[in-house]
Amino acid sequence: MKPPAEWTERDLHDLPLGEFDWLEIKGRRALDLTVPGVVETQVRENLSKAISALANTGGGVLVLGLQNPADAWRVDDGGVCLTIKGRSTREWLEDVVPELVEHRLRRFNVYVVRQTSSDSQIGDDRGIFLVDVADSDDAPHQAQDLRYYVRVGGKSRPIGHRLVADIFNRARHPQMEVTMTFETKEDVVRTTDQFLRPVEKRVVRNSLSIRATNVGRILAQFVLVVVDLPGRWLPKENAESVAGDNVVRRFRNTRQDVLGGDPLPSPGGMGFRPRYGPSWFDPLLPGLSRTWTLKLHDEAQVRLCNGKIAWTAHADSASTRSGEFLGRQLLEGP
DSSP states (O other), rough: OOOOOOHHHHHHHHHHHHHHHTTTEEOOOOOOSTTTTTTTTHHHHHHHHHHHHHHHOOOEEEEEEEOSSSSSSSSSTTTTEEETTTEEHHHHHHHHHHGGSSSSSOEEEEEEEEOTTTTTOOOOOOEEEEEEEEEOOOOOOTTTTSBBBBEETTEEEEHHHHHHHHHHHHSSSOOEEEEEEEEEEEEEEEEEOTOOEEEEEEEEEEEEEEEEEEOSSSSSSSSEEEEEEEEEGSSSOOSSETTTTEEEEEEEEEEEEEEEEEEEEETTTTEEEEEEEEEEEEEBOOOOOOHHHHHEEOOHHHHHHOEEEEEEEEEEEEEEEEEEHHHHHHHHOO
């Protein structure tokens, strides 16, 4: 669907029937203060609930000036007057909306769909107003009746303390999502035979790619991913700890700078052993990932393992997240 900034009257008529978590539709009386009997305090209170719900549920669009349909959306009584209280209705909304909730709403836009053809249902000097509310970094937002609202089943509904606390934590802590991929490739190893003649040997390299992505809206300063997997997948000496038949590996968002290196003799020439400095934490900004590679045994041994991989992810003071992958699913691929 097009962004609200590009909606036309045709787009309004084509909106899906009913209301959704991302869409709330109200008639002319929800905004138009020129209509007899419409009271500004009531308009502000109802708008406050709608804005609170959208901002607390990932954002969405509030449409003002359509009526509930039987089979299609229709403009309600020609739409909302373009001027109220002696000024532009759009400007009035832009001034009022941020103050309708606490914390003050920072990210939103107001658009107006006006008459563009002779057969338009929108009247002269009328319009349909769209308040496009972004997913808020400041959630939860409290409405003017001192309650918090979310969108549930296409309705704005008040919520209790537990859900308020959940929204509060999501907005203020990073959230880590962990994915894993089994990878295999052929490699060429150069060595020498018993007569010291150079030879090439083809070997299969298997590895497990572990990716942690910050899907939250807050920077993750310290990240720790703990992976518990069957011991037959990798050499025991690479495990940090052993629990029964399983081994445990820990991955952190640390890096080390290369400060220099030492020569290292190797088959076919001179190698290089890097010399590292102290490790430091490399923060994960929202939307960014960190990937670690875990070397595994050869392909035959790996495919005989029918275990599962469990993981837990820790990021700063956020709640621990956990999950698991079946080994066979990873081996078979998506």
